Amino acid sequence: MSIELFDVEKAFGKTQVLNRLTLTIHEGQTVSIIGGSGSGKSTALKHMVGLLRPDDGEVYVDEQNVSRLDQESLYQLRRNVGYVFQFAALFDSMTIAENVGMGLKRMPDMSGDAIDQRVSECLQMVDLEGTAEKLPSELSGGQRKRAGFARAIATRPKYMLYDEPTTGLDPVTTAVIDELIVRMSDELGVTGVVITHDMKSAFRISDRIAMLYHGGIRFEGTPDELRMCEDPVVKGFIEGRPKLMRLAP
Numbered sequence: 301m302s303i304e305l306f307d308v309e310k311a312f313g314k315t316q317v318l319n320r321l322t323l324t325i326h327e328g329q330t331v332s333i334i335g336g337s338g339s340g341k342s343t344a345l346k347h348m349v350g351l352l353r354p355d356d357g358e359v360y361v362d363e364q365n366v367s368r369l370d371q372e373s374l375y376q377l378r379r380n381v382g383y384v385f386q387f388a389a390l391f392d393s394m395t396i397a398e399n400v401g402m403g404l405k406r407m408p409d410m411s412g413d414a415i416d417q418r419v420s421e422c423l424q425m426v427d428l429e430g431t432a433e434k435l436p437s438e439l440s441g442g443q444r445k446r447a448g449f450a451r452a453i454a455t456r457p458k459y460m461l462y463d464e465p466t467t468g469l470d471p472v473t474t475a476v477i478d479e480l481i482v483r484m485s486d487e488l489g490v491t492g493v494v495i496t497h498d499m500k501s502a503f504r505i506s507d508r509i510a511m512l513y514h515g516g517i518r519f520e521g522t523p524d525e526l527r528m529c530e531d532p533v534v535k536g537f538i539e540g541r542p543k544l545m546r547l548a549p
């Protein structure tokens with residue numbers, strides 16, 4: 301079981317965003333995707349859950365070709381793939397509990413009581429027990445991110461995709477989210493893909509790290525391999541030295 305991208309190409313208008321992107325995410329691993337703004341990270345993630353279809357190339361999740369699935373199979377797939385959006389993307393007019401329980405309502409085997417139970421478990425997991433009846437506007441940015449997280453884990457997915465789960469958060473809240481990502485992996489065996497700008501987080505939570513550059517993979521390996529990487533583009537990026545990146549061929 302894995303997520304696999306083979307030679308994925310994607311353009312928006314004249315902009316080629318993904319350029320023969322090939323990447324495998326193995327079951328049970330937590331993989332961080334790093335890279336500059338606009339390098340195609342969010343676009344790559346959206347292909348893994350069928351929110352976007354490749355112009356060319358293939359995307360497989362659990363050996364299923366995502367771009368060939370019909371609506372019903374795609375819906376089944378999405379129950380197995382939790383997605384934490386870059387911006388919390390909560391519904392403003394719904395309470396936190398309603399937001400978190402959204403995906404559960406569509407599961408035929410879940411009774412109302414079972415949904416309430418699951419929602420409060422998930423809120424507890426992210427330390428938001430007291431907020432069930434609040435509206436998103438009553439929460440802080442960090443709390444909204446955690447509510448988005450609770451919603452993504454509510455259906456107990458096998459895969460979790462996180463798009464910048466810690467961007468804009470203070471270091472303490474960042475550490476809390478990092479810890480949740482690690483717990484999802486260690487306690488629930490969830491396979492995770494995390495887009496992050498925070499190199500400290502990436503080194504802390506990842507089994508492997510992949511760097512996107514101009515829509516392709518510039519580096520893929522363990523955190524230790526990344527630390528030792530001599531490629532000026534990679535080294536320049538992780539050390540925040542743009543001049544070094546410009547020396548690259």
Ligand SMILES: Nc1ncnc2c1ncn2[C@@H]1O[C@H](COP(=O)(O)OP(=O)(O)O)[C@@H](O)[C@H]1O
Pocket residue numbers: 312315317335336337338339340341342343344
């Ligand atoms: N739906 C879209 N329509 C047009 N252009 C898009 C769309 N989504 C992304 N892009 C463009 O694709 C490029 C990569 O975007 P994205 O994958 O969001 O980058 P990243 O997440 O690495 O910052 C950017 O130039 C962005 O403007």
Ligand SMILES: [Mg+2]
Pocket residue numbers: 341342343386463
């Ligand atoms: Mg993005």
